[in-house]
Amino acid sequence: MADNLRNVLRLWKLYARMDLNWLLQDRVNVIIVILSETLSNLASMAGVLLLAVRFGGVGGLSADEVLFMLGFFELADGLGWMLFGNYNVIHISRRIGRGQVDHMLIQPRPLWMQLLTEGFMPFSGCHGLIIGIILTVISVSGLNITLTPVWFLLLVYYLIIHIVLRLSQSVLYGSMAFWKPVACEEISTMILDLNNQLGKFPLFGLPKPFTALLHTVLPIGLLAYLPALALLRELGKETELALPFLVAGVFVTAALVCFQKGLKHYAKYSCNRYKEMGHRC
Numbered sequence: 001m002a003d004n005l006r007n008v009l010r011l012w013k014l015y016a017r018m019d020l021n022w023l024l025q026d027r028v029n030v031i032i033v034i035l036s037e038t039l040s041n042l043a044s045m046a047g048v049l050l051l052a053v054r055f056g057g058v059g060g061l062s063a064d065e066v067l068f069m070l071g072f073f074e075l076a077d078g079l080g081w082m083l084f085g086n087y088n089v090i091h092i093s094r095r096i097g098r099g100q101v102d103h104m105l106i107q108p109r110p111l112w113m114q115l116l117t118e119g120f121m122p123f124s125g126c127h128g129l130i131i132g133i134i135l136t137v138i139s140v141s142g143l144n145i146t147l148t149p150v151w152f153l154l155l156v157y158y159l160i161i162h163i164v165l166r167l168s169q170s171v172l173y174g175s176m177a178f179w180k181p182v183a184c185e186e187i188s189t190m191i192l193d194l195n196n197q198l199g200k201f202p203l204f205g206l207p208k209p210f211t212a213l214l215h216t217v218l219p220i221g222l223l224a225y226l227p228a229l230a231l232l233r234e235l236g237k238e239t240e241l242a243l244p245f246l247v248a249g250v251f252v253t254a255a256l257v258c259f260q261k262g263l264k265h266y267a268k269y270s271c272n273r274y275k276e277m278g279h280r281c
């Protein structure tokens with residue numbers, strides 16, 4: 001256990017240094033990438049926020065509460081991107097569909113350690129996290145929230161739930177690329193984009209069957225809406241704590257099972273996208 005922890009820390013340090021080197025050696029491209037990603041993140045939130053400001057709130061939340069919800073989403077999404085955004089770790093179907101799992105299997109490190117560390121980019125990938133922190137601080141300053149140690153523990157809990165849900169969905173659906181590499185190469189990107197597009201909307205007022213669906217089968221309500229309600233209004237009910245944990249547990253279990261089955265299929269058939277000359281179809 002201690003050896004694994006040391007290896008993880010050492011690899012995080014290595015990838016952080018590589019990320020910093022890229023930033024220092026190619027400043028122009030880095031600035032373009034970071035600026036474009038920042039503008040994209042802000043634009044994706046602008047619609048909901050402008051509606052909330054124009055009408056004094058939306059979906060049962062005030063304008064400041066909507067800003068907090070969006071800030072939380074960006075904070076969690078930015079943290080997940082900083083930890084797993086590099087080398088298509090979070091877009092795992094690309095690696096699978098392109099036959100790049102072979103590259104991972106020959107490495108002298110277990111798969112879980114590679115996936116846990118390779119995506120780390122604390123310098124070029126921290127823009128989303130910074131935006132989330134700024135929006136959250138601004139929104140909290142305009143709200144009557146008592147910031148206690150319990151509140152911060154709850155914030156960390158929901159941040160972890162958000163990241164786990166997005167990663168598990170990416171792995172679960174991305175595992176389809178083991179069987180259909182061409183058709184499913186971008187399926188992780190599609191499910192993550194769906195989460196990004198829908199996860200920033202309040203769900204208040206939807207019929208109960210749709211609300212239940214969006215908190216379980218497609219758990220976009222657990223990414224920001226329910227955490228915002230719990231953190232803002234101190235709901236404190238067992239449902240607000242237990243439901244995200246249970247749903248995340250189901251998705252993680254399903255993702256692990258499907259990924260393991262996919263690896264067995266891959267070990268037998270490999271990736272059928274490559275011709276004898278090595279060219280990918």
